[in-house]
Amino acid sequence: MNKKKWFTTALSFVIATVLLAGCGDNKDAQGNDPQASAGKAVKLKLWGAVPVEAGPQAVVDAWNEANPDIEVEYIRYVNDDAGNLKLDTALMTGQDADLYINYTLTRLQKRVDAGVALDLASTGYDIDAQMGPDAAQWKINDKYYGLPTKKNMAFIWLNKKMLDEAGLPVPALDWTWSDLKEYAAKLKKDNVYGLLQHEASFTATIDGTIAGLGVTKADGTSNFDNDLWKQQFTMLHDMMFVDKSTPEYGEQLTSKMPVDTMFLKGEAAMLSAGEFIFRNANNLTEFPHDFQIAFATIPQVTADQKDYKYSGGLGDVLSVNAKSKNQEAAWKFAQWYADGGMLPMASGGRIPSSKSVDNKQAMDLLLKGVEDKYDVDSMNKVVFGQFESFQLSVPQQVLDARKEEYEKYFLNKQDIDATLASMAKRHNDLIKN
Amino acid sequence: MKRRSWIQKQGWIGYAFIMPNMLGILLFFIIPALFSFGLMFTDYQFANPNVSFTGLDNIERLFQDEQFYSAVRHTGIFLLSVPISLVIAFIVALVLNRSVYLKGLLRGMFFLPYISSGVAVAFVWMLLFQPSHGPINEVLRWIGIATPPGWFADSDTAMYAIDVVQIWFMLGYNMIIYLAALQEISAEQLEAARIDGASARTVTWKIVWPLVSPTTFLLLITGLIMTMKSFSLIQAITQGGPSGSTTILSLFVYKTAFSYYEMGYASAISWFLFAVILIITIIQWIGQKRWVHY
CATH class of the missing domain: 3.40.190.10 (Periplasmic binding protein-like II)
Structure with a gap:
């Protein structure tokens, strides 16, 4: 009878191991992906609250076409309590969100406190010069933790x-x-x-x-x-x-x-x-x-x-997750996005704030076909x-x-x-x- | 070696079978619950790595927080829906237990709310209670009430309007359980009472009601617990508004935890909620001897 007892204990142990290992395997596959595959494309995930068909898809498609080595996927979150909670959870793990867009200073502040927003000082990108004087309203402790990409109106x-x-x-x-x-x-x-x-x-x-x-x-x-x-x-x-x-x-x-x-x-x-x-x-x-x-x-x-x-001022503040494994690639995309990559969103009213973008071009997109x-x-x-x-x-x-x-x-x-x-x-x- | 009975030997296999489930409960329920008990004594903000131990600060804050007291009040009003729904369900069950036309159809209709989607139901009630041209207020105006209540739009009536929806929602379930209990009652008992000259009312309240008291007890306990924890209905209709007038404890916890990210404080509130549910249940358990007849 002792044998039987051992058998059942062992059996349940095996079942548990198999079940747990099952979960573990998935995680490994995802987690190791970027490092293990030097030749393959880096995958980035961008979180934003604009419905994917209202511009983001066009933006991401254009990027992926031009940059086969860095593949960006857009994930839409709803900008309410539940949606922001989802984003914050993803940010903590550092795996499912490499880039994200903040819509209020309060939310950005929370993310800075949580250590999931990269201090952009190290990038050498001159945000004040590029985005204009209103950008400074988004400074936290005198530092930029995100790129204010659009004009709020x-x-x-x-x-x-x-x-x-x-x-x-x-x-x-x-x-x-x-x-x-x-x-x-x-x-x-x-x-x-x-x-x-x-x-x-x-x-x-x-x-x-x-x-x-x-x-x-x-x-x-x-x-x-x-x-x-x-x-x-x-x-x-x-x-x-x-x-x-x-x-x-x-x-x-x-x-x-x-x-x-x-x-x-x-x-x-x-x-x-x-x-x-x-x-x-x-x-x-x-x-x-x-x-x-x-x-x-x-x-x-x-x-x-x-x-x-x-x-008004500026909005759509694009941050890089400080816990992301691909921060360099993420920053590369962020800069491209702010300096013109986001133009397809202009027809929905999102006028880029960067001075690298011709204002006329954005306005034309906004008014195309509806000038009258x-x-x-x-x-x-x-x-x-x-x-x-x-x-x-x-x-x-x-x-x-x-x-x-x-x-x-x-x-x-x-x-x-x-x-x-x-x-x-x-x-x-x-x-x- | 001591001989073990067959049942004892089988016990191990039993444990093996329930283990996957138990693991789930342990991982996703017991450990998080203990974790939240610990959080109660910290100032943990969701996603924020800086946590410090604050002792009983959260509990102290709880008892000084006016929002908390108003949440307790709203929960109290919300709980009224449970006994009211029970009485109505009992009466409906009594009627449907007799031979009425379309009995089956009526039973189905009363049960329908319980199986329909909560959010869809919420939306329908929002339309019904719409203050300026919703059907309920149109009827009230038609029968001569010039300024009918604003229902969900008025902070004085919103909680009661939620009660109405909750009563309606629970009615079907309570009624079905009561119907089952009524059919257990033997016809002889009722017939004997009638022969002794008891009126229909006496039979109902002096004989039938005590005979279904175990059912009432069950429905009361489960109903109170469910109502106290319920969340989705109010979240779908008013999100706790207008001006916080429908924020019951469970919504207060949600807001504190997932809107303000104050996990420590939210844990303190939810453990308070747990304590209240526990105490109410214990009181009922003791009190049942007085009125529940098995």
Whole structure:
């Protein structure tokens, strides 16, 4: 009977070994690949949040054609919590992500802390000279951990036809929220909103305001209770509940309004959103529209406001994973991408920031076949204009706490003063932690 | 040498058979659970190599965190759905246990929500509860309520609206289990009661209800545990909003861990959640002697 016992123990051991070895084998095959094969191509994986068919595939194909020794594969991640978690997990292993694109300073900061973003100082590439002065907003501890590859833009998209019908001119560059409120009220019609705001642009004005004022006051406490915010919030609240020129907050939230589609269908006269709308606006088969689109800046709160900054600057920050085994190859690709390789993405609104790229060429790509759909004058002034910009460096917890509090205000659960007070209080609490 | 029984000898083979499964549980459940217990005492941020031991800081922070207390409150409201769903399921099961027309079809219809995809269901309810032109509010306006509730769009009603969906979702499963229990009850007992002159109501609440109490107990315990851990429904409908009004503990853990990457703190919250589930279950286990009749 002892024999039998040994037999079963041995058997289970063998089973376990086989099972575990099975897993192990796969890992080895992948891990050894780059080193073992001197003659074969180096394989790189690039993570980005743009859908593969909206440009990245064309970029990667062009690279692979020209560089048979370095093969790049594009992996799309969704730029939300779950997607970023996936990317961060891949980055830690150092095997499945060699290059990746960051979209916010907060996320990049986390990756720098985790040691998965390569300090680009050693590459000798002069980012300040190449990308312009706005690049410095992406410095962390005075160092570059990524290449800001594209121009970020956010503005108000205007339905020029509706503006003309209402007898309103394209607004001046330094217009204010009271002007916007007035425009929205005049442009509102049955089944047509005066203004729609994309979620990504909802806080553009208040962010631009504290970017100038400072996130905290001189004594280190929160600046979330400043008077300009109060004015902007109150005006927006009026637009929702008094003028009814913009959707009520709860309504927009729960029906998950497709704001870009609504604007292109003519269900809104103005849309506050980023340049990513070009992807749909240029797609006349899926989103046909017979009006011209004009542009305005995202307005400041008051005319005499000091130091207001515009949402924009640079974005799409391409980093090399410091744990990657093929950092040299990855950097080679990164540089190529920034200095023109990314051009196929321009038709979706991603204008390269590198001075090695001819701006004219990118604009032509952006407007190819849809030249008559845009108001050239305002486009040149706003879309291709130069504004003082910012990158907000506020932790996600603080942004979420702020959102919870202003949501209470826009859902009429809390008055404006209590809202500002609790935003500041929660911010202060998180500063202390 | 001591003689061993056949069963004892077979035992080894038994272990061999369950070993693959046990290995899985050990690797993917027990070890991570112990790991998270350890994390509770650190300031570990996901992906960040700098970890330091912080003792009871996370637990202290937990009891000072207002977000945590509101998450506990929301969880409490969410748990209300369990007993309500049980009572409704019991009544539906009673009706369907009699001879009604289309019994089979009705049973199937009540069970349907349970087997449908959670995300699809969430989407349907979002449309139904849409505040300005959703069917539910249209009906309420039609019967004369001028300003019906905003449901998911209103931080005061969102949690209750989630309860409604959860009740509806659990109804089919609870009903099927109750139906099985009802069919176990012998007709003689009920007939005897009727001959003694008991009214239909007395029979139902004094005889049938106590007879199915073991089922109620089972459904209550599993229901409370499941509800407390449930996540996908709320994540699909409101993501914990508006203004945090549907953030129950499990969502709070998710946000802390996977949005803010504060793994140490998130571990502390989830161990608190575990402790609550354990305590509730123990209380019920002790309390069952008073009302569960086997």
